[in-house]
Amino acid sequence: MTKPFVYMTRQVAVEIVAALEEVAEVEVWPEDRPVPREVLLQKAEQADGLFVLLTDTIDEELLNRAKRLRIVANMAVGYDNIDVRAAKQKGVIVTNTPDVLTEATADLAFALLMATGRRLIEANRFLHSGGWQTWSPYLMAGQSVYGATLGIIGMGRIGEAVARRAKGFDMNVLYHNRRPRPIAEQTLGVRFCELDELLRTSDYVLLLTPLTPETRGLIGERELSLMKPTAVFLNVSRGGTVDEEALYRALKEKRIWAAGLDVFAQEPVPVDHPLLSLPNVVALPHIGSATYETRDRMARLAAENLIAVLSGKEPITPV
Ligand code: DGY
Numbered sequence: 001m002t003k004p005f006v007y008m009t010r011q012v013a014v015e016i017v018a019a020l021e022e023v024a025e026v027e028v029w030p031e032d033r034p035v036p037r038e039v040l041l042q043k044a045e046q047a048d049g050l051f052v053l054l055t056d057t058i059d060e061e062l063l064n065r066a067k068r069l070r071i072v073a074n075m076a077v078g079y080d081n082i083d084v085r086a087a088k089q090k091g092v093i094v095t096n097t098p099d100v101l102t103e104a105t106a107d108l109a110f111a112l113l114m115a116t117g118r119r120l121i122e123a124n125r126f127l128h129s130g131g132w133q134t135w136s137p138y139l140m141a142g143q144s145v146y147g148a149t150l151g152i153i154g155m156g157r158i159g160e161a162v163a164r165r166a167k168g169f170d171m172n173v174l175y176h177n178r179r180p181r182p183i184a185e186q187t188l189g190v191r192f193c194e195l196d197e198l199l200r201t202s203d204y205v206l207l208l209t210p211l212t213p214e215t216r217g218l219i220g221e222r223e224l225s226l227m228k229p230t231a232v233f234l235n236v237s238r239g240g241t242v243d244e245e246a247l248y249r250a251l252k253e254k255r256i257w258a259a260g261l262d263v264f265a266q267e268p269v270p271v272d273h274p275l276l277s278l279p280n281v282v283a284l285p286h287i288g289s290a291t292y293e294t295r296d297r298m299a300r301l302a303a304e305n306l307i308a309v310l311s312g313k314e315p316i317t318p319v
Contacts, residue, residue, distance in 0.1 A: 004048035004070075004310045009035045009056050012075075012299035020303050023310050024049065041065055049306045051075065055267075058082040063090050071309040073302040077101055077289075079319055080211040080238060094319040095305035099157065100297035101289035106161030108262065108288045109236045113150075113204055116260035116282045117232050118142040143203060143230055143257060145169055151202030153195065153218070154209030154237060155181050162206065163188045174198050199226040204234060211238035219243065224250040231256045236288050239265035248274045251281060262288050 006024040008017070011032065020026050027043065029035040034055040035043075044050060044066040052058060054076045063069070063086050071093045072082060079096050087094050115121055123140040126132060132139075150166045152159045155177040163173045163184065173190040175181070180192040199205060205227060209215045219233070220243035227233065233256055235242055244265055250256045258280040264273070267286055275281050289298065305315045 005046055005068075006049040006051060006306055006310070007040075007043040007047045008051040009040065010051075010053055010075075012303075013296055016296070016299045016303045019300075020051075020306060023307050044069060049073065049310055051302055051306060052081070054078060054081045056081060058087070058094075060086040063087055063092060066092070071095065071306055071315065073305045074319075075298050075302040078210055078238060080240070082319075084319055093309055093315050095302065095309075095315045095317050096319050097298040097301045098317055100301055101294050102157045102161050104291045104294035105158050105236065105288040106165060108284075108290075109158070109162050109206060109208070109234065110165045112234055112236065112260040112262060112282060112284065113206065113232070114145055116234065116258050117145050117148075117204065119258075121282050122279055143232060145171070145204075147171065148203035149174065149201055150204045150206060151175070151193075151198035152190075153177075153198065153205065153207045154215075155184060155190070156208065158236075159206075159208050160184050160188060162208070163190050171204075174202060195223070196226055199223055200228075202231060203228065204232045206234045207237045207241055209237050209241055211240045215241050217241070217243050219247070221246040221249075224256060227256045229255060229257060232258045232260065234260040236262045239263045239267065239269075244273075244275060248278070251275070251278050258282070260284075262286055 004024045006020055006026045008028040011028055017026055040056060041062055044062050047066060048068050049071045051073050058072050060083055069092050072087060073095045074082060075097060077096050077098050082094055084094050119140050119142045146169050149172045152162060152175040155175040159175060166173050174193050175190050176193060176195045176198045184190055218241045224246055251259055260282040262284045263286050276283055305317060309315050
């Protein structure tokens with residue numbers, strides 16, 4: 001009996017590919033850049049399973065051509081790159097990688113919060129450029145982290161993991177979510193509030209929502225205008241959740257104090273993007289889950305989902 005065919009759109013650890021090869025013929029796009037659309041479409045036509053990244057668009061066009069396809073395993077917890085409804089209609093299983101990246105992403109979110117609030121990147125550049133002439137009372141002064149109010153928008157697993165870190169800094173943690181999370185409230189001492197109240201009262205506003213039709217452009221001119229002039233805005237979700245032009249204006253006109261951004265509407269963000277010209281923006285190249293251990297765990301979970309489905313079993317982490 002011939003083995004099913006799996007196409008992988010990026011190289012991952014050899015042992016993970018080897019595990020997949022026990023159940024499938026595997027072909028891997030050999031370059032460390034997104035596979036060209038035409039190649040992906042051609043490979044999808046022959047594939048029983050796809051191992052994809054958030055840089056690959058799995059839409060109706062692809063799904064219509066992929067007649068044999070049984071599973072799309074996304075190596076990410078977010079799956080806004082996949083038309084899940086179309087996949088479901090065609091009987092194609094979609095899986096993602098929850099849990100395994102929670103702590104690494106929460107670490108990064110908290111690091112970004114501290115780096116932005118305490119101006120670490122700007123201070124480092126200042127020193128290297130020879131600007132440090134003397135100690136001075138307000139030299140590179142930032143916003144306090146310890147004891148400040150953190151507002152988390154999108155209280156899922158990562159939000160809870162950030163809240164745990166924030167408690168170590170004696171922060172007052174508010175959250176806004178589609179549904180209140182009573183267990184998190186009891187165990188972490190976080191408090192649910194409406195979005196506008198969270199925006200008005202938080203010193204740090206951290207966006208962690210997935211990108212859906214409801215959250216696209218969630219933070220725009222109106223929401224930014226509610227924030228304190230000393231507020232730090234942080235986005236570790238998807239760039240599409242924020243109106244970047246409105247954010248640029250709010251930062252430029254100092255209506256909010258700073259922003260830390262791990263994600264952008266267009267990725268990679270063009271280096272001449274207006275947001276990157278601002279000293280009060282800390283910008284990162286979407287590295288929320290980027291530790292060696294976590295990325296291996298994500299790749300392994302995506303592969304395990306493929307192995308399960310192609311062996312006739314239930315997926316481990318279906319969307
Ligand atoms: C995800 O998993 O959705 C992140 O954005 C990448 O880790």
